Amino acid sequence: DAGITQSPRHKVTETGTPVTLRCHQTENHRYMYWYRQDPGHGLRLIHYSYGVKDTDKGEVSDGYSVSRSKTEDFLLTLESATSSQTSVYFCAISPGTSGRPSYNEQFFGPGTRLTVL
Amino acid sequence: QKEVEQNSGPLSVPEGAIASLNCTYSDRGSQSFFWYRQYSGKSPELIMSIYSNGDKEDGRFTAQLNKASQYVSLLIRDSQPSDSATYLCAVTDGGATNKLIFGTGTLLAVQP
Numbered sequence: 511d512a513g514i515t516q517s518p519r520h521k522v523t524e525t526g527t528p529v530t531l532r533c534h535q536t537e538n539h540r541y542m543y544w545y546r547q548d549p550g551h552g553l554r555l556i557h558y559s560y561g562v563k564d565t566d567k568g569e570v571s572d573g574y575s576v577s578r579s580k581t582e583d584f585l586l587t588l589e590s591a592t593s594s595q596t597s598v599y600f601c602a603i604s605p606g607t608s609g610r611p612s613y614n615e616q617f618f619g620p621g622t623r624l625t626v627l
Numbered sequence: 628q629k630e631v632e633q634n635s636g637p638l639s640v641p642e643g644a645i646a647s648l649n650c651t652y653s654d655r656g657s658q659s660f661f662w663y664r665q666y667s668g669k670s671p672e673l674i675m676s677i678y679s680n681g682d683k684e685d686g687r688f689t690a691q692l693n694k695a696s697q698y699v700s701l702l703i704r705d706s707q708p709s710d711s712a713t714y715l716c717a718v719t720d721g722g723a724t725n726k727l728i729f730g731t732g733t734l735l736a737v738q739p
Contacts, residue, residue, distance in 0.1 A: 552731035
């Protein structure tokens with residue numbers, strides 16, 4: 511998985527509780543992404559980061575926040591989990607070095623399966 | 628709304644046949660195009676990247692790009708049961724650097 515780990519790999523939580531998912535990379539890639547994957551919707555971007563402390567929203571960012579204090583770590587927080595946030599969450603990384611055609615390639619971590627009861 | 632369209636399948640092919648997977652995209656500004664393979668319960672794995680019109684071959688895989696028709700395809704020659712998976716098409720968001728737009732995927736089933 512291209513030097514990407516996610517933790518936890520599985521989590522069951524209750525509605526209204528805060529949840530933090532962690533993505534850790536050893537590739538020193540500039541870009542990091544959080545996606546969720548749901549049947550019928552495919553992969554949807556939640557938030558992404560283009561550097562330490564530099565983040566931006568994706569298409570489904572409501573109810574989620576992120577932080578990146580180090581190049582290697584990107585955290586996704588659900589402030590107050592809801593059942594609609596039950597999903598599989600994937601982290602991805604990308605070199606982001608312009609000038610090479612491959613700089614947009616994204617590599618995915620193993621995923622976190624989150625269930626909100 | 629920028630979209631990537633794929634037939635959800637399942638696409639069923641016999642072992643040894645050629646599997647043809649297709650994808651259309653709406654954003655004319657897209658510059659880079661990718662195919663990912665995703666086995667059930669696993670994460671997407673990048674298998675092909677293509678950046679210019681024409682064909683790109685890598686082993687049993689050939690990616691084809693036609694920017695004028697906004698069409699990308701993936702051919703898998705000599706299909707094997709181990710190729711059975713969901714194949715995701717992804718294209719760069721023409722208006723935003725380093726963001727990808729994904730299709731919902733095509734499920735391929737290779738019958739022994």
